[in-house]
Amino acid sequence: MVNQPLPLNAIHAFLVTARHLNLTRAADELCLTQGAVSRKIATLEQWLGFALFERHARGLHLTVRGALLLPQLKQGYELMQSATDQARQPDDVLRLRAPSCSMRWLLPKLVQLEQQYTDLHVKLTTILAPNEQLENFDAAIVYGNAPPGSHPLFEEQLTPVLAKTLLDDKPLTVADLANFTFLHATNDERDWQLWLHAQKVELAMRRNQHFTTMDLAIGAAIQGFGVAMADITLVKSDLAAQRLIAPFDAAVKTGAAYSLISREGKETPPHLATLVAWLCQPD
Known part of the structure; x- marks a missing residue:
């Protein structure tokens, strides 16, 4: 069993069905028939060697083993999706994360940047509670104490x-x-x-x-x-x-400041240096 390929489509069907606990709604989201969804789940159950759902008159319930498996499969599937989404990003798109409180300062600068560099595009994600991690981002604005190696923006x-x-x-x-x-x-x-x-x-x-x-x-x-x-x-x-x-x-x-951290190394995307220099220039 362990040498058989992992049934990714069946895992996706399981995750959607586990979220709805209803075959009709899961089938609607997956654009499949209820029978097709049931067959995909049965394929995964056969691959695993145990049942994932208990079927009741009022709907579905996860089995004990299904409930234990769900968060791990969900995390793994989301990680694969994130990795493939990142790989599909065009080379000229820079992923920037910034706290929502910085938008009044940041947005006009990004508008001017893309007007001057028409082949450069920034995908902006705003967050309420910024941290210093750059996972899945090329650059991030952080608020508080300036991290080591960061670029100062303003106090x-x-x-x-x-x-x-x-x-x-x-x-x-x-x-x-x-x-x-x-x-x-x-x-x-x-x-x-x-x-x-x-x-x-x-x-x-x-x-x-x-x-x-x-x-x-x-x-x-x-x-x-x-x-x-x-x-x-x-x-x-x-x-x-x-x-x-x-x-x-x-x-x-x-005592707090706004700073910019950016990805470093051989995999630095094109135009990242331009974005960093633009945001760090004095007003």
């Missing part, structure tokens, strides 16, 4: 921002901020606390709204929802277009 510097419509003609003081809704990029409100501490000010924050990313908090500020603590670099274009106003000159460094 995080925070200052309050709000929509111009919320301001009147008189100068705004730090104490006046208490009249607004405070927009937070984190639940612990550490960005606001850091800036207020640097100003040696204690301020009651009576109205608060929390978001999962700084980008969402900035977007709410643009809509006039309240005052957000924003990175100066990320809101540079919003300040220039006066979608936002930074009423104070004071900014505070958080």
Whole structure:
């Protein structure tokens, strides 16, 4: 049995059926008849030497051995799919991963890059919680401490921002901020606390709204929802277009930074050096 080829089509049918636990829905997804799906599963059961499903009046249930096998087969199948998808990528496509909070800075740069280099294309994947791994990516923007060998992009510097419509003609003081809704990029409100501490000010924050990313908090500020603590670099274009106003000159460094890591070695894809140089050039 072990010398027989692995029945990949049957494994795919098993994974789809295990997800639905219904032959009709599995057949619809696979564009096969119920009988064809049943035969594929039977082929895999014969290859393995044990049953994968128990059939009941209300549908299918995984057997104990089927349930134990499912996560391993699923992981292996997804790994093969990822490897083949990666191999099928055109040579001129670069795979870039970046945290969603960097989009306000990153997207305009990518638009300008592809306008100047028409044979270069970037496939962008956004994530909420960036890490430093480059598996299945050519480059990644990371936030926090700069990893060894990374390319520095910019340091995080925070200052309050709000929509111009919320301001009147008189100068705004730090104490006046208490009249607004405070927009937070984190639940612990550490960005606001850091800036207020640097100003040696204690301020009651009576109205608060929390978001999962700084980008969402900035977007709410643009809509006039309240005052957000924003990175100066990320809101540079919003300040220039006066979608936002930074009423104070004071900014505070958080100690965090945005950095770029890229694939190295003989298998470095074409145009990767161009992408790295473009993103690392000063604004």
